[in-house]
Amino acid sequence: MQNAVQALFKIMPFLFGIGFIAPLIAQTMSYWEWEPPLGLSPIGFGLLIGGPWGLYATWRGRWL
Amino acid sequence: MAVTEGQGATDAIFFREGLVETPARGDAPAIPLTGDASLDKHIRVALLKEEREIARRFEGGKMWIYPAFAFTCYAIWLSFFPLAIMGWLNLPLAFVLSTVFAVGGYVTSHEAMHSNIGRPGSKTRWLNEWTGKVSTIIIVFPFSMARLMHLEHHYHCNHPEKDPDYPDRANGPWHAIYKTWLNRQPGVDGSIHIYKRILAEMGTKEAADSLKDTIRLQLIFMAVLFGMAWSGYAIEAALIWWLPRHIGLSYIRFYLSWAPHHPREERGRYTNTRLFKSRLGHIGSIGMETHFIHHLYPGIPSHRTKEAYHALRPVLEKRGVHCPEI
Numbered sequence: 001m002q003n004a005v006q007a008l009f010k011i012m013p014f015l016f017g018i019g020f021i022a023p024l025i026a027q028t029m030s031y032w033e034w035e036p037p038l039g040l041s042p043i044g045f046g047l048l049i050g051g052p053w054g055l056y057a058t059w060r061g062r063w064l
Numbered sequence: 065m066a067v068t069e070g071q072g073a074t075d076a077i078f079f080r081e082g083l084v085e086t087p088a089r090g091d092a093p094a095i096p097l098t099g100d101a102s103l104d105k106h107i108r109v110a111l112l113k114e115e116r117e118i119a120r121r122f123e124g125g126k127m128w129i130y131p132a133f134a135f136t137c138y139a140i141w142l143s144f145f146p147l148a149i150m151g152w153l154n155l156p157l158a159f160v161l162s163t164v165f166a167v168g169g170y171v172t173s174h175e176a177m178h179s180n181i182g183r184p185g186s187k188t189r190w191l192n193e194w195t196g197k198v199s200t201i202i203i204v205f206p207f208s209m210a211r212l213m214h215l216e217h218h219y220h221c222n223h224p225e226k227d228p229d230y231p232d233r234a235n236g237p238w239h240a241i242y243k244t245w246l247n248r249q250p251g252v253d254g255s256i257h258i259y260k261r262i263l264a265e266m267g268t269k270e271a272a273d274s275l276k277d278t279i280r281l282q283l284i285f286m287a288v289l290f291g292m293a294w295s296g297y298a299i300e301a302a303l304i305w306w307l308p309r310h311i312g313l314s315y316i317r318f319y320l321s322w323a324p325h326h327p328r329e330e331r332g333r334y335t336n337t338r339l340f341k342s343r344l345g346h347i348g349s350i351g352m353e354t355h356f357i358h359h360l361y362p363g364i365p366s367h368r369t370k371e372a373y374h375a376l377r378p379v380l381e382k383r384g385v386h387c388p389e390i
Contacts, residue, residue, distance in 0.1 A: 012286070015290075019294070020286075020289045020306070023298040024293060024301075028298075062252060
């Protein structure tokens with residue numbers, strides 16, 4: 001159990017990227033009526049940003 | 065363990081002065097009695113007695129304001145979630161209020177950390193504990209952890225390895241603001257990593273429980289954010305909880321930790337905290353201009369430290385403490 005929780009927190013920035021940042025980007029774009037590039041859907045674009053950003057934070061240990 | 069809590073803090077001073085023969089906790093004095101080196105022991109003891117007599121007048125008071133504020137704000141904040149989902153919420157206003165509640169919550173929990181609302185064994189103890197518990201939910205910092213870390217901060221104020229707030233040390237205000245963000249980054253050896261190390265060193269059941277509480281609250285926080293975000297309420301979740309938490313934590317770290325302890329080099333009773341004039345005033349700085357008084361007498365509640373400072377100022381000046389106009 002402890003190991004599972006530790007593993008979960010280790011990848012938490014990635015989960016946060018796809019679990020929160022991606023829909024936040026998508027819904028913000030829809031609110032301001034911004035069109036995603038390359039014919040992507042808002043959530044597709046959100047995942048394209050949030051996923052790699054979360055991975056970067058997991059790898060580097062910081063968001064910026 | 066709470067030597068620095070309320071009356072215990074002032075008693076500890078007398079232990080150090082040799083007025084009461086009691087061994088000190090740990091390998092270093094929690095609040096060593098220093099001050100103007102030119103004063104002899106007799107004068108220092110006399111000044112301390114005078115200081116203690118004055119301080120006693122300011123302990124306690126209208127403590128009901130803390131639970132009243134904590135429970136009211138928590139109830140209002142909680143109501144934001146269903147109201148946001150139903151579309152009946154003014155989001156910008158809710159965002160501002162949530163941020164105020166996040167910062168103010170730490171102030172109310174701070175009183176509970178020092179058992180100022182209800183001492184152990186008293187009739188109001190439950191109120192003390194619940195005030196603490198509800199107050200820190202917005203900042204996702206469980207009361208059990210907050211209390212342990214804050215009391216360690218009092219015991220080992222400005223110790224590079226033992227003071228849990230030491231990572232907030234910074235060269236100036238802008239650096240301090242940057243550090244409040246940096247210390248929350250997942251891989252940086254910031255606050256949570258220091259807390260975990262200190263908890264492991266403590267090795268008590270209380271320490272283990274507080275870590276479990278932290279994990280639980282973090283998971284709930286993430287579950288709420290993810291659940292709301294994927295249900296179409298990401299902006300609402302960001303403005304009611306996520307952003308207020310981050311802004312609140314930075315504000316709290318800046319004013320409660322960096323500003324009163326800068327430059328974090330001294331560890332003496334009269335030198336580990338400083339008195340300062342804030343551009344945002346006494347309320348804007350959440351009463352931290354006179355945080356020095358709190359470190360001397362944690363039993364004096366936040367809303368009375370300024371008043372206590374004015375009364376204590378002549379005695380403190382005799383000791384050589386720099387006392388600015390506040």
